[in-house]
Amino acid sequence: MKVELVTSLKRRATEIIRDLNKKHEPVLITEHGKPAAYLIDVQSFQEMTRKTELLEGLARGESAIKQGRVVEQREAKERMKKWLA
Incomplete structure (x- = not known):
């Protein structure tokens, strides 16, 4: 460095x-x-930001699983369809 x-x-x-x-x-x-x-540089900063956001999302998902906040795949697909529409 x-x-x-x-x-x-x-x-x-x-x-x-x-x-x-x-x-x-x-x-x-x-x-x-x-x-x-x-x-x-800007490119490195943007890559770090994307990686951090991904890791934070994974951590939220793991926390939700530990708390029992899960749904079946079928229901998740239906929710995503509505969310993406």
């Missing part, structure tokens, strides 16, 4: 972003020698 000072980001933002978009490698921004932020 690439590490950049916040002052470098201020001076070389265009170059750092161009490199980020080419390599798709996160950049750790440090301030006063401490981690301050991560800079990631």
Whole structure:
């Protein structure tokens, strides 16, 4: 992972972003020698967001199963037809 000072980001933002978009490698921004932020490209951010949403959905599903909030497949199909209509 690439590490950049916040002052470098201020001076070389265009170059750092161009490199980020080419390599798709996160950049750790440090301030006063401490981690301050991560800079990631848009595509990587969107992929992470989709993965997080999927994992959250799976967790909700597992929770529903544990709580007994389930329906038979036939009923689920009928509900989905109405929902998607």
